[in-house]
Amino acid sequence: MRKLTFGMSLSLDGYIAAPGGDLGWGVPSGELFQWWSDRVGATGVALYGRKLWEAMSSHWPTADQQPGATPAEVEFARRWRDMPKVVFSSTTSTVDWNARLVTDDAVTEITRLKAEDGGPMDIAGATLAAAAMRDGLIDEYALVTHPVLIGGGTPFFTALDNWVNLTLLETRTFPGGVVLTRYETKR
Template sequence: MRKLTFGMNVSLDGYIAAPGDDLGWSVPGDELFQWWSDRVGTTGTALYGRRLWETMSAHWPTADRRPDATPAQIEYARRWREMPKVVFSSAGCPVGWNARLVTGDAVAEITRLKAGDGGTMDIAGATLAAAAMRAGLIDEYVLVTHPVLVGGGTPFFTALDHWVNLTLAETRTFPGGVLLTRYETRR
């Protein structure tokens, strides 16, 4: 069975985006950016909700062709394009760059994907991750906590019907006071 990980940048008060979908507080430094790039390079399949897909696909397909692109950004863009992706959207949306669209039951499709062969899957996007959380499908949570309070916005965690017990698997500090914590779900 494939492992499903939910990992994102998060504010200290628990949000992945500030009001108005503002992500300006979570711009990674060089070391953290490289960590995210290495993670993309080892991801078997990425699962995206529509809104995050629109953000990522508006930038990364051509980011390596910008005149000011750094070597790290060029590498990330290549890895992102090559990584298999599944985009979940009930309304549909354009996909490309090694992605396919799922418009049906997200929980059923994620369950099917987990049961198949392949490497680790990463899930990204608050609404999609919330559905997987409530269904008990997430095996690992990676919080990259930035030392900022944004006061509201899109929460990392959703309301749950039951507790999810976790075991701390890793911690790491990045420059600027950013703290990575990785937890595995206890079953």
């Protein structure tokens, strides 16, 4: 059975995007960017909601060909293109860059994917992750907390009907006061 991890950058007050989708508060250091790149390199399948898919696919497929691309950006772009991806959307009609589109029930498909053999899965996008969270499908949470309060926007966590008990797996500090905390869901 595959492990499903929900990991994203978030503000100290718990938001993954400021109002209007602004992500300018979460620029990673080189060390943090490398950590994200290594995660992408180790991911068996990435699950994307529509909004995050649109943001990622508008930049990373050709980021390594842009003037001034750093070696880290070149590596991330290659890893991102090579990584298998599943995009969940009822409004998107086509996807590319080693991705396939799912327009049916996300929870059913995520449950099916988790039951398969293969490498770990990452889920990204607040709405998609919220559906998986409510159905108890998330095995690990990786919170990359930036020392900024943005006061509103898109929350990392959704409202839940039941408590979810977690076990701390790791803490790590990155430059700029960014703190990684990884938790495993107690089953």
